[in-house]
Amino acid sequence: MPKLSVIPVCPALPARQSGRCEREYQISLVTPLFGGGAEPGKTDKDFPIRGTSIRGHLRFWWRATKGYRLGARMWQREEEVFGSTEFPSPLDIRVLSQPKVVPVGPTYGERFGPIAYALFSAIENKQQVMKEGGVFRLQLAWANRAELENRRKAQNVRRRADGKPPLPDTVDDIEPDITAAFQAWCAFGGLGARTRRGCGAIFCQNLVSELPGLDARILVARPCTDALKAWEASLTAYRGFRQSFRGPLHSKTLKSGKTVKVPGRTYWPEADSIRKITGSALKQPDHSTPIVPPETLPAFPRALLGLPINFHFADGPGKGKPGRRDLDPQNVRLIPIAPDGADGDRMASPVITRPLWLNGQWYPGVVILNRRIPNGLHARLVGERARADGTDLSFNLSPNEVESSSLAVLRPMRGKASVLDALCDYLTNNGFCEIKR
Numbered sequence: 001m002p003k004l005s006v007i008p009v010c011p012a013l014p015a016r017q018s019g020r021c022e023r024e025y026q027i028s029l030v031t032p033l034f035g036g037g038a039e040p041g042k043t044d045k046d047f048p049i050r051g052t053s054i055r056g057h058l059r060f061w062w063r064a065t066k067g068y069r070l071g072a073r074m075w076q077r078e079e080e081v082f083g084s085t086e087f088p089s090p091l092d093i094r095v096l097s098q099p100k101v102v103p104v105g106p107t108y109g110e111r112f113g114p115i116a117y118a119l120f121s122a123i124e125n126k127q128q129v130m131k132e133g134g135v136f137r138l139q140l141a142w143a144n145r146a147e148l149e150n151r152r153k154a155q156n157v158r159r160r161a162d163g164k165p166p167l168p169d170t171v172d173d174i175e176p177d178i179t180a181a182f183q184a185w186c187a188f189g190g191l192g193a194r195t196r197r198g199c200g201a202i203f204c205q206n207l208v209s210e211l212p213g214l215d216a217r218i219l220v221a222r223p224c225t226d227a228l229k230a231w232e233a234s235l236t237a238y239r240g241f242r243q244s245f246r247g248p249l250h251s252k253t254l255k256s257g258k259t260v261k262v263p264g265r266t267y268w269p270e271a272d273s274i275r276k277i278t279g280s281a282l283k284q285p286d287h288s289t290p291i292v293p294p295e296t297l298p299a300f301p302r303a304l305l306g307l308p309i310n311f312h313f314a315d316g317p318g319k320g321k322p323g324r325r326d327l328d329p330q331n332v333r334l335i336p337i338a339p340d341g342a343d344g345d346r347m348a349s350p351v352i353t354r355p356l357w358l359n360g361q362w363y364p365g366v367v368i369l370n371r372r373i374p375n376g377l378h379a380r381l382v383g384e385r386a387r388a389d390g391t392d393l394s395f396n397l398s399p400n401e402v403e404s405s406s407l408a409v410l411r412p413m414r415g416k417a418s419v420l421d422a423l424c425d426y427l428t429n430n431g432f433c434e435i436k437r
């Protein structure tokens with residue numbers, strides 16, 4: 001085929017279709033974006049914002065604001081809003097302009113600061129993130145009710161031909177669903193990875209300054225001068241809850257011979273639980289005696305904060321080596337159990353730490369989604385050669401070892417049966433107040 005000597009003129013944009021509704025928004029990133037590209041952990045320098053990613057976020061926030069109320073009908077309505085193999089998607093998402101990508105290191109100058117806590121995986125993998133401040137334009141377009149019902153008629157023709165029962169001919173307008181999902185995404189969500197920790201948080205000036213409705217507990221502290229400072233304050237509070245319940249500082253001699261001051265053993269029960277399950281515990285000093293009430297073990301209340309959780313013991317045998325009775329345990333991993341009993345992959349955290357735009361100011365915010373787990377959370381502790389005899393570990397937890405009134409005696413649980421209630425209590429005693437809705 002002969003080569004063209006002249007590049008053809010790019011065709012014009014297609015004319016606006018009838019039966020469609022359109023909205024355009026200008027959106028800015030107010031916290032650094034981690035990942036977001038086709039390759040995990042990396043930002044595409046030419047197309048950092050992708051419509052397919054936004055669609056996934058809108059689908060989640062639709063479920064959180066609208067879908068959960070519908071019960072068994074949720075899946076049919078989700079198809080009407082976002083489409084399926086039977087029902088072409090009525091929602092089109094276009095990124096009309098891309099922000100400029102400014103790479104920045106993930107520590108923001110503090111190796112152990114709150115932003116580094118949120119971006120620990122970027123630090124471990126020596127990855128950069130995209131600096132906050134970028135602006136992009138987004139267009140949402142969707143079919144109106146008449147067009148939706150035309151699509152339903154065509155869908156029912158195919159269903160009847162396949163011997164399936166037809167669905168209702170009428171389809172409610174989807175604009176309220178799209179609006180609710182979009183507003184919740186802008187208020188509470190973000191782009192890229194680690195959005196539950198506030199990475200890739202977004203702001204849209206088109207929206208009102210009140211937070212949209214959400215089935216969640218929302219707590220805020222005093223307002224800050226900008227979104228980044230508000231984000232740091234929310235991260236500091238959450239990190240304090242997860243990590244600060246420890247014994248007093250004491251001297252420890254490293255293998256190099258250097259003596260340093262380190263925090264004491266944690267008052268969370270997971271470490272002592274793993275020692276009990278594996279049969280491994282450091283002998284000098286003696287870690288075999290729990291520092292938490294032994295009748296509560298085994299217990300893993302922080303499983304409700306999201307899975308998997310990777311546990312590493314500084315005094316363990318070392319990566320790849322078998323467990324030993326005289327050392328702390330080998331690295332282990334707590335994972336969810338799938339409905340069929342197999343190893344699960346991931347259970348997203350119900351806790352969101354993020355700057356919240358409220359009444360014209362940025363507030364440190366912690367959002368605790370009201371998660372429903374039928375029959376309680378089932379999880380499994382696994383580890384290669386992690387038992388004291390060097391064999392593999394696979395230990396199933398019961399729901400009562402994750403959430404139970406018997407765990408209320410643990411110091412970090414603050415008299416609560418659920419770690420989520422304990423978190424709420426911790427925050428309200430450290431400068432946060434719950435927004436009553």
